[in-house]
Amino acid sequence: MGRVRAVRALCVLALAVLSGCGSSQTSGPLACPRIISAPGADTIALFGPGGHDRKDVMVGGRFWSLSDSCEPLKVGFDVNAEISLYAERANPGITDATFPYFVALVSSDEKVLAQEQFTEKIDFIPAESYRRMPAAKITIHMPLLRKAEADSYTIIVGFQLTSDQIAFNRSLRPQ
Numbered sequence: 001m002g003r004v005r006a007v008r009a010l011c012v013l014a015l016a017v018l019s020g021c022g023s024s025q026t027s028g029p030l031a032c033p034r035i036i037s038a039p040g041a042d043t044i045a046l047f048g049p050g051g052h053d054r055k056d057v058m059v060g061g062r063f064w065s066l067s068d069s070c071e072p073l074k075v076g077f078d079v080n081a082e083i084s085l086y087a088e089r090a091n092p093g094i095t096d097a098t099f100p101y102f103v104a105l106v107s108s109d110e111k112v113l114a115q116e117q118f119t120e121k122i123d124f125i126p127a128e129s130y131r132r133m134p135a136a137k138i139t140i141h142m143p144l145l146r147k148a149e150a151d152s153y154t155i156i157v158g159f160q161l162t163s164d165q166i167a168f169n170r171s172l173r174p175q
Contacts (some may be wrong), residue, residue: 031070031149031151032068032069032070032150033068033105033142033150033151033152033153033155034151034154034155035066035067035081035154035155035156035157036066036155036157037063037066037156037157037158038156038158041158041159041161041166041169042062042063042158042159043060043062043159043172044060044062044099044159044161045059045060045061045169046058046060046099052164052167053168053171054168057090058089058094059088059090059094059097060087061085061086061087061097061099061122061159062086063084063085063086063157064084064086065082065083065135066082066083066157067082067135068080068081068082070150073141075143076141076144077141077144077150078139078140078141078142079140079155080137080138080139081103081137081138081139081140081155082136082137083101083135083136083138083157084132084133084134084135084136085099085101085120085122085132085133086131086132086133087124087132088129089124089129089130092126092127092129095123096121096122096123096124097121097122097124098120098122099120099159100117100119100159100160101117101118101119101120101158101160102117102118102158102160103115103140103155103156103157104116104155104156104157104158105142105155106155106156107153108152114140116138117160118136118138120133
């Protein structure tokens with residue numbers, strides 16, 4: 001966490017230096033888009049063959065942590081997102097799992113401006129039932145002229161779910 005604060009402090013300092021270089025820049029600290037997990041797509045259940053309910057779950061996963069920091073550029077800035085996953089397996093015979101997920105940049109009016117799919121393979125160690133993966137680092141370029149508007153955007157991270165997985169997630173949520 002200290003490193004993220006240090007990076008943000010450097011971003012603020014760099015923006016202050018750059019803010020006098022063009023009329024499209026605004027003074028003040030660089031605001032980063034917020035990063036959140038997609039409601040309903042923040043967990044994933046990998047089912048055994050033909051399965052689609054609780055007894056059929058072979059591996060479960062969720063986002064462990066999400067964080068971001070911003071780096072100013074001459075035009076716009078880069079958002080450096082870090083995404084960490086947690087996985088738990090149902091039995092020791094499962095040696096690995098692959099989780100598909102997406103990262104999307106969304107405007108304040110809820111339009112998806114950019115989206116990319118990723119996969120994360122998790123290899124379990126024989127004696128462990130769960131595993132927390134180190135953060136995947138993803139950079140998103142935002143060519144904004146007014147960097148102060150950056151916090152009006154959102155970065156949404158979610159699992160790519162099948163219809164059975166969506167139904168399963170909904171069944172676990174309180175109504």
